[in-house]
Amino acid sequence: xxxxxxxxNNQGIEDAEALVDLAVRAEELGFHSVWVHDHVFxxxxxxDRIGGKPYYEPxxxxxxxxxxxxxxxxxxxxxxxxxxxxxRLAKTAATLDVLSGGRLILGVGVGAIEQEMRALGxxxxxxxxxxxxxxxVMRTLWTQEEPKFDGKYSHFSGMKFSPKPIQxxxxxxxxxxxxxxxxxxxxxxxxxxxxxxxxPEALGAEIAWLHEEALGYGRKLSQIPVSISLGLEAxxxxxxxxxxxxxxxxxxxxxxxxxLGVDTLVISAHTSDAREAHSTLEMIAxxxxxxxxxxxxx
Numbered sequence: 001x002x003x004x005x006x007x008x009n010n011q012g013i014e015d016a017e018a019l020v021d022l023a024v025r026a027e028e029l030g031f032h033s034v035w036v037h038d039h040v041f042x043x044x045x046x047x048d049r050i051g052g053k054p055y056y057e058p059x060x061x062x063x064x065x066x067x068x069x070x071x072x073x074x075x076x077x078x079x080x081x082x083x084x085x086x087x088r089l090a091k092t093a094a095t096l097d098v099l100s101g102g103r104l105i106l107g108v109g110v111g112a113i114e115q116e117m118r119a120l121g122x123x124x125x126x127x128x129x130x131x132x133x134x135x136x137v138m139r140t141l142w143t144q145e146e147p148k149f150d151g152k153y154s155h156f157s158g159m160k161f162s163p164k165p166i167q168x169x170x171x172x173x174x175x176x177x178x179x180x181x182x183x184x185x186x187x188x189x190x191x192x193x194x195x196x197x198x199x200p201e202a203l204g205a206e207i208a209w210l211h212e213e214a215l216g217y218g219r220k221l222s223q224i225p226v227s228i229s230l231g232l233e234a235x236x237x238x239x240x241x242x243x244x245x246x247x248x249x250x251x252x253x254x255x256x257x258x259x260l261g262v263d264t265l266v267i268s269a270h271t272s273d274a275r276e277a278h279s280t281l282e283m284i285a286x287x288x289x290x291x292x293x294x295x296x297x298x
């Protein structure tokens with residue numbers, strides 16, 4: 001199992017450079033990947049967590065990280081597709097993939113905050129349909145020499161699109177979310193599935209359902225690796241399951257996910273203190289990463 005670490009661009013940390021340094025250190029320690037998150041406005045649960053403090057734009061942030069690192073994979077967990085024009089997003093993501101040497105993992109989801117989505121011009125009730133089409137739009141632009149598409153939200157033909165991503169056939173599109181719609185989307189369209197905060201027992205049941213759905217679409221199970229994002233709070237203190245705080249307990253929980261066949265475990269320190277984030281990264285390297293040597297970065 002590979003181990004990733006959240007760069008906490010969503011925790012209101014004022015010192016952005018300290019978070020970039022976190023990525024550099026994660027690469028030095030051998031982590032497989034670093035991950036960033038996506039909201040535009042501090043609203044809903046984001047406001048409850050950080051008020052008016054900084055929430056850094058994810059792809060801009062990863063571009064800076066890409067320039068400071070060489071091997072570690074760069075992931076989004078997750079981009080809210082209805083917040084983005086898919087043609088512009090395809091261009092930005094392909095450029096970042098080229099600049100990073102083919103290291104981008106594009107986790108995507110449909111979003112859940114209606115007020116934010118309305119401000120950005122997408123109908124909340126159409127977010128699923130918009131996201132499904134956006135995935136196809138981006139793959140079309142990344143893979144076709146003469147891209148052509150005529151959908152409900154996007155239309156284009158007769159124009160070249162460049163650059164193409166380094167990764168072939170395209171940048172991995174990992175579907176985020178825990179709803180049945182998200183699992184079906186992953187089975188039908190995803191290059192992977194990444195839920196948030198599911199306990200091992202619940203995740204095992206959902207993986208079984210994901211595999212059943214994938215077979216129904218004629219897809220191989222190996223085409224849809226499962227990753228999961230989890231925080232380090234005590235499991236009972238939040239509505240989502242977490243890995244705990246004690247190093248031995250964190251490792252035990254990580255091993256439970258590995259037994260389920262999880263491909264990547266993304267860990268978040270869930271702190272607004274950059275120094276605590278760095279010390280947590282070092283602890284995870286000692287206590288967890290060391291137990292999964294086959295999952296280290298190149």
